[in-house]
Amino acid sequence: MELLLASAIGVLTAAGIYLVLRLRSFPVIVGLALLTYAVNLFLFASGRLVVDMPPVLRDGVDSYTDPLPQALVLTAIVISFGMTAVVVMLALGAYLSAGDDDVSLAPQDDGREGGA
């Protein structure tokens, strides 16, 4: 199972990176979502894999999975929703303001001085 999960995280990461490197904002957002899955799974996996031992205390049961990564990942999932929402809004705002969803354009002239 460990190899399955590790390879799943790897595939999600690879797909995420590939999509993030695209030229338009929408695939970048989808890529970020995939990377979010990968990161959350990775954090979760740092508690090691355990089957049928949820961290809910029961009488007569004395082995549980690691609850700490789960708590951290739970908030991470919710926060990543917030992040996705902000990024979507940014992409939408940029598209509507500029009429283009290209994210590869370098600014033409940012007015930076060359000298001291």
Added chain:
Amino acid sequence: MDSAAVFLPIIAALPFLGALLPGLMIQAGRNTCAAFTAAPTILALLLLMLCVPAVLRGEVLTYHIDWLPSLGLNVNFMLDGLGLLFAGMILGIGLLIILYARFYLSREDPMGQFYTYLLLFQGAMVGIVLSDNILLLLIFWELTSLSSFLLIGYWKHLPEGRQGARMALTVTGMGGLAMIAGMLILGNIAGSYDLSVILTQKEAIQASPLYLPALILILAGCFTKSAQFPFHFWLPHAMAAPTPVSAYLHSATMVKAGIFLMARMWPVLAGTPEWFWIVASTGLITMVIAAKIALFKDDLKALLAFSTVSHLGLITMLLGLGTKAAATVAVFHIINHATFKAALFMTAGIVDHEAHTRDIKRLGGLRHLMPITFTIATVAALSMAGIPPLNGFLSKEMMLAEVAETHWIGPYWLMGALATLGALFSVAYSFRYIAHVFLGPKRHDYPAHPHDPGFGMWAAPALLTVLVVLIGFMPMTFAGDLVRVSAQAVTQAEPYVKIYHWHGLVPAFWMSVVAVLGGAALLALHAPLMRAWNATPRPEAKTMFDAVTRAATRAGTALTDGVHDGSLMRNAAVFAVVVPVLGWFAYAAGGMTAPTRAPLPVALVPAVGWVILLVSTALLVVYHRARFTALVLLGIVGLMVSLGFVYFSAPDLALTQISVEVVTIILLLLALNFLPRETPAESSGARRLRDGVIALAGGAAVTGLTYAILVRDFAQDSISAFHLANSYKGGGGTNVVNVILVDFRGFDTFGEIIVLGIAALVIFALTDTVLRGAGGRRLANLSPDTNPEGQAGDRHPLMMVIATRVMMPIALMVGAYIFLRGHNEPGGGFIAGLVVAIAFLMQYMASGYAWAEARQRVTYHATIGLGVLIAALTGVGAWLAGRPFLTSDYGYLHFPPIEEFEWATAMAFDVGVFLTVVGAVMLALQSLSSMARRTGETVNVFPMDINPARTDTDTDENRGGT
């Protein structure tokens, strides 16, 4: 601890507190403003005076406040003789400068700003000299660099002012960085960052192999600050500042900070050959070179600036000699130089103010026009030249006597000769200041008609000149005690202080005679020498400095643009390559232990899930251009991830993931409404190949890392066992994940809901901005009919509306259930919030956003705010019970006929979480929907398209309205 010691932190804080006043008081007029600037300074000076008796008795006042004891950083203040000398100078001369600046600054200059900067600077300087902790000292040290930047660049409209300020900040700031390193090494050797401890560790410090690096780094800080060769070039450029600034920073304070630190560290750093060679040589070279340059400067302030550099060199050299007698002379000269140089700067300012020029070539003959200024300037300049019986003479004689007994390099007399040469130049430029400005014939071509200024302007230099004369005539009466206690602080020994005028026909006397006669002769030959000077090419420091900074800027720009040229992909690709490479280095450099965990056997169902996940991810990459398809596939991936959480014993995560999945996909669908439906195929095959290689490498790295972690146990015991053991006992809940969220790590969660709330508000604000700008106009022109797939047949289908209405109470009930059981079973505020948000969303989807929104009375901003507030109040409630923030308590409640249930205060916190999540999700979706209305989408009157309970006329109206 002496009772006067409590004044020390107040003295250091007063200028900073006072810095708030000028900005406010400037409204009440310039005099009031100056008075309110002077008040904190006077108060601080008075408090300092109260400490004087104790210090003169030889006591060292200390005051300790713990700040960050674990870092060794404490707010410790100390006042000994050296601190008293400097604090007195900083506050005393500061007071005179405030008076002088009141009359110097013109009506156009923003005086409030000036006084604020001045007090900030004063506070930083006082902080340096009172600090007993070197880390605290470093903080004040950096503050002087920053506040002096503001002061030097005060005339923002002058390019010289801005350039001078930038140069001063660059040079002294870099020196400050070096000094931080040096001080940290020093503190490390001594085992403490408290000066009072460090000063007792002389043997340990000088024996340490790190002594030389620490010495060089600290001296780099001192030399840059005190403008020692080869860092002297910034000081003349800082003369673009208003004259009060020059008089303050460059006579008594900022440039003396380096001297102060050398004197402060003298007991532990001095006395070694390294110290002698570095410090004495630098001082000697600076003294001679700067004195020579000063002679050929036509700008009055430039002349004084280089003379300052030269005199600082003299003091540095004396400290560098390493003998107690020389250090005593150094202290005495610090006092003398501050008095005459501040007075001279002020007279230069007066001349500039009255004659509208500082160019010596355009001046001369001012003694008849400005007799008072002439008198003041002459006395001060004669003191600078070292003419008896003024105070400059006394310390110069003593300096020459010390140098005459020191062997430097080459012949035995070389150091004495060079010092005499420096003194000779000093005499020449001092005489020139008198002769070429005030003596000579009266001219008729001054840019303005010079005359003596009002009393307010000449009072300050006059007072200083009186001191020059008094110390000159009766040194033991007026400076003896101060020199004694401060020399005692520098040398850590009872010094022998005997200052007198006539030493007999000793070598120092003849050296003085040579200097005075030679200086006079040099001035007589000034015109031909000046022509020769102008004919010789010299390296120009500013050109070199500009070239270096330009090159550094260019290199920095090239590097930044290389990795981040504004294109997202460039940046992301660099990141995606660098991280695996660094990981590979770490892997290759370290070793791997053998696996310690047996892998779990592969089960059929999860293996199928794995295949689905992989296939949908692969399809997603292949078909990502078709954006709707991509979203569907993304949903499948999210579902598989949720199922994975279920399988691996994480029910809370599964619940959260699946509900977040729903709202995320809805959000993306809404957004896609306004975006192109297809991603065009733009990148070349080579580019896709390159990105593919980067992506595969990253994926492989993550796979390897994850697998390596998964087959090994924790290297150390994890803290999770604590949470499992205390979840019920301490937190009153059996769902450990929820107890961690609302109790153990409640503060984290508190921060996270705030972040979530802020994200929602950002979305709201962004939408608002977009709708106001070009985006709003574009939206208004975007007709929904351009959608190639066409509109759906029913916008608000009957079946869906009815179903969601039935579902609403059920969904809310589920939400309440999940919330209430959260502490003991999978669930809680986060998940309940998402479920309830989805329940609302269903209504919005069924009947349209505007229709639904018109029927609900809650503002989501308020929901978010209320949630954060409730969470915060729960935390504060623990304070009322005398416990730390967010400590929870629990008990049992019994309401018949419901069975007894447990109740924890953490539940109130969870209510806060719940409300914030609901508010944030709804606000984000509301913002997106408000865009839809801009496209001209109409608002339906009725909840659904076809309503059996409606008459035909209603139906017609409704159709007409849509």
